[in-house]
Amino acid sequence: MNYYHRTQKETRLYKIIDLLVRIIPPKYVVSLFHFIGLKECEPPETIGIVCSIRYETGFRLKYAIKKYIWKTQKAGFYARFQSSKISNFLTNYFERAKKSFISISNVLRNKFKIKTKGQLAAASTKELCFPSEIWLEIVHYNINPANLIRVNTKLFNLISPMVYNSFHLDLVLSSTYLLQRQYSHYLEYADRYYIHPKDPYKLFENFQKSKTAQYEFLDTSHRKFPGESSYTSSCELSSGAVVSIKTKIFRDFEDVKRFFNLTINNEKSYFKQFVQELSTNITIIDDFNDLFEDCLGKTINKLSKNDALNVLTCEPESFHVFDFFNTEYEDCIRENVKPPLGCEVDFELACNLFLTSKDILPQQPYFREITIAGVLFDNLQDHKKRRSLHYITTQSDLKDSNPFRDWALVRKPKYNFFSKKETASKGPGTVKVHKHHFVTEEETFNFLSQFVNSCSKFESHRDINCSTLISGVTKVFGTSPDLAQDDSQIPYDFQPQIILINRSH
DSSP: OOHHHHHHHHHHHHHHHHHHHHHSOHHHHHHHHHHTTOTTOOSOOHHHHHHHHHHIIIIIHHHHHHHHHHHHHHHHHHHHHHHHHHHHHHHHHHHHHHHHHHHHHHHHHHHSOOOOTTOOOOGGGOOOSSOHHHHHHHHHTTOOHHHHTTTOHHHHHHHHHHHSSEEEEEEEEEESHHHHHHHHHHHHHGGGOSOOOSOHHHHHHHHHHHTTOSEEEEEEEESSOTTOSEEEEEEEOTTSOEEEEEEEEEOSHHHHHHHIIIIITOTTOSGGGGOOEEEEEEEEOSOHHHHIIIIIHHHHHHHHTOTTEEEEEEOOOOEEOOOSOSSHHHHHHHHTOOOOTTTHHHHHHHHHHHOSOTTSTTTOOOTTTTHHHHHHHHHHHSHHHHHHGGGOOSHHHHHHHOHHHHHHHSOOOOSSHHHHHHHHHHTTTTEEEEEEEEEOHHHHHHHHHHHHHHHHTOOSSTTOEEEEEEEEEEEEEOOOTTTTTOTTSOOOEEEEEEEEEEEOO
8 A cells, every 4th residue: 555545544534533523422432432442532532533543453453463373373383292292202112112123133133144155255354446545535536435434444444544533522502591581482472573483383392392401402503604514724643744634523412422422432432543633612601600510610620630631711801792682672581571562673673783694583592692602613713723722731821812812802893783793793693503402400410521521531642632612601791870771782791711621731
């Protein structure tokens, strides 16, 4: 509807209401409009009634319809979630039964197996069909070396030291408090949100799963480098030769856990002897103080008594973090109350000005806390800086080389919209969260303690380089009262803390 038609329609409405007010006594007009909910029309002036009708039909009615539709969707989500639980239970039951049957069949088959003459020799005894130099050239032509090392022992011994000797593991975890607070608010008041997730059911499902968990591990990736599974660098081998190698990066929780269990924490692993470099980043974006006090502190104290290790701590300079809104929006989430009607304009303005991606809110509530992971992800791109942490032995060296120092030194405009955009790009603009893995407090404590202990003391070669960097936020500073009235201010500063554990050199 264009401006002319809209004006004509409102003119007709005005004439009808004006005629109604002239014919019917005022008290009846008041009762009529009070009955249909237009309580603002008192006394019943024509222009006031017209404005009330426009507000009620064009504004409240729209939200009433959206609210009804959302309640219907939620009912469908609940039914779908309950049916998926039953389906998963039955699937797991049949999988266990299938594995048991296969296991019994294998035992019986092996027991009555008759060896035949002319049986082929084991693959491990086969000779290589090409010289070693040819095989290494094949690997450089984008052939997946993981397929080659499965062929036989000789190829395994040849290729593994060249392409699988440097690894980096990223763990990003948080308490479930942030997710539950954001998700519960969205599920209650989604009809008043401007931004909506691509898959609302996934948000509902994660909220239900988080109810029985205290922590979550996040599968993440770098938005600027979506295919960042490794980075290439130069490394000097024990023979003195300098070769280009790839450092394999694991950021999915299941991948990290699998590599940890099969290689790092497995005494019988044949593969671990080829690992010459291992770096790990543990980024705790929420609840760092409690995790350190209840879990990590005890493990780190034990490691600090090991003469073969350096255990160093540092508090870098505090830095700005992105805030989406500092008034109504976050207050409503924090207090779990309805957002005001008509806040779409504010949402749209903030999205267009600050957010580099529209998949952040509401499904990713870490738009502020994820900044520390963004700093570390960008720091990893400069592999020399991350690799230099292997050789740090003093507190002062750690303070000069910590990953947050570069971010603090970047010249950023303070307390304005441009500063918000800088911090948005570093945090939610850098880190993308793909999946949530919900775990109990006991499971989290056990895994972290074992992970830090085993990675710090990991041994394969005598000259192995190994470092574990644990990062989190110990304090959050709010804005000063003088700046609280200005919506353009950045109201939060984070005080990070890092703990570095590496080998004594």
